[in-house]
Amino acid sequence: MTGASDHIPVNIITGFLGSGKTTLLQRLLTSDAFADTAVLINEFGEIGLDHHLLEEIDENTLLLQSGCICCTIRGDLKDAIRDLYSRRECGEIPAFRRLVIETTGLADPAPILSTITSESVIRHHFRLGNVIATVDAVNARLHLRRQPESVKQIAVADRIVLTKTDLAKPGKVKKAREAIRRINPMVPVIEAADGPVDPALLLAQDVHDENHKLREIELWLEASRHDEGDDRGKPHRHDVNRHDKRITAFALTFDKPMDWTAFGIWLTMLLQSRGEDVLRVKGILNVVGVATPVVIHGVQHIVHSPVHMKNWPDDDRRSRIVFIVRDIAKAEIADSLSAFNALAGDLDRKNDAA
Numbered sequence: 001m002t003g004a005s006d007h008i009p010v011n012i013i014t015g016f017l018g019s020g021k022t023t024l025l026q027r028l029l030t031s032d033a034f035a036d037t038a039v040l041i042n043e044f045g046e047i048g049l050d051h052h053l054l055e056e057i058d059e060n061t062l063l064l065q066s067g068c069i070c071c072t073i074r075g076d077l078k079d080a081i082r083d084l085y086s087r088r089e090c091g092e093i094p095a096f097r098r099l100v101i102e103t104t105g106l107a108d109p110a111p112i113l114s115t116i117t118s119e120s121v122i123r124h125h126f127r128l129g130n131v132i133a134t135v136d137a138v139n140a141r142l143h144l145r146r147q148p149e150s151v152k153q154i155a156v157a158d159r160i161v162l163t164k165t166d167l168a169k170p171g172k173v174k175k176a177r178e179a180i181r182r183i184n185p186m187v188p189v190i191e192a193a194d195g196p197v198d199p200a201l202l203l204a205q206d207v208h209d210e211n212h213k214l215r216e217i218e219l220w221l222e223a224s225r226h227d228e229g230d231d232r233g234k235p236h237r238h239d240v241n242r243h244d245k246r247i248t249a250f251a252l253t254f255d256k257p258m259d260w261t262a263f264g265i266w267l268t269m270l271l272q273s274r275g276e277d278v279l280r281v282k283g284i285l286n287v288v289g290v291a292t293p294v295v296i297h298g299v300q301h302i303v304h305s306p307v308h309m310k311n312w313p314d315d316d317r318r319s320r321i322v323f324i325v326r327d328i329a330k331a332e333i334a335d336s337l338s339a340f341n342a343l344a345g346d347l348d349r350k351n352d353a354a
């Protein structure tokens, strides 16, 4: 269990067709926070970057005016990242310190996340940073109704940029925010009305960022407090954590410290059997024999390397896990994890008695 704070962070910019990914990226690349960034765009021709901003290094790689490197992915994402890294190492291209991948509007971002977190060579040098999704305030609800991939894009996001708020009526912006919240209840939503977005709001506080880890975890935990009904007494007319009949977000809390091995087996089994439907899982665990919390963080079939935090964010020592799932009942997950915890407890007691 290690952090990976010395690895090159990879930010993914996802979002439905025309939702403003390239516009956002262009603006971000001019900021100091994005200096020394390499950009991978996974469909050539789709990129809205003006060609006079680009200076060709070779047929696949372009140098942006901002000093950032831009490549188009023609083959496999895995090969493109590995190639970029080896060219960086031999000094063929500048030594970038961040990688941004802009997905196509129709992409399900989960396989891209999976490549970064599971491919062994990539994992050695890169780590996943925040996933940023652009959502078009004018068309958000239409896209969410009709395009399942736009739901996935919001579910996996760590930050949402709500674009075109200058074009949408306030009522529409509010409804778009509500729709986002029903999928990913605590994701920070930053409004962009055809203007710049503060890069710190998007980049900082990712789960590996030592300085800000606590804030990110607090955000997750707000989701669990919300789910427990800390805003008790105000019955909801409808479930605000439910996007539709199929996709829901909920949190589970466990009072007793958890056995790490049992939890690992349980999670592996869950993801093997239902990984497609576990859109997002993130949590803070109190692990038996470990003084500080362990943070887990996964998207569909993949779980990132667990991260050890230096301290608990507050006095609450319970394990808390937030899920965004499709077609899985809260009780199903709660019951199976409780059964695993109980089994691990029984085994411990037997071992102690022996």
Ligand SMILES: Nc1nc2c(ncn2[C@@H]2O[C@H](COP(=O)(O)OP(=O)(O)OP(=O)(O)O)[C@@H](O)[C@H]2O)c(=O)[nH]1
Binding pocket: 015, 016, 017, 018, 019, 020, 021, 022, 023, 024, 046, 047, 048, 104, 105, 134, 163, 164, 165, 166, 167, 192, 193, 194, 195
């Ligand atoms: N008024 C307004 N227009 C915007 C905003 N964000 C993006 N646009 C415009 O929306 C159009 C699409 O923006 P892009 O940045 O190309 O969107 P994209 O998500 O990269 O599009 P695809 O690559 O086709 O999926 C462009 O004409 C942008 O100028 C915004 O906040 N306000």
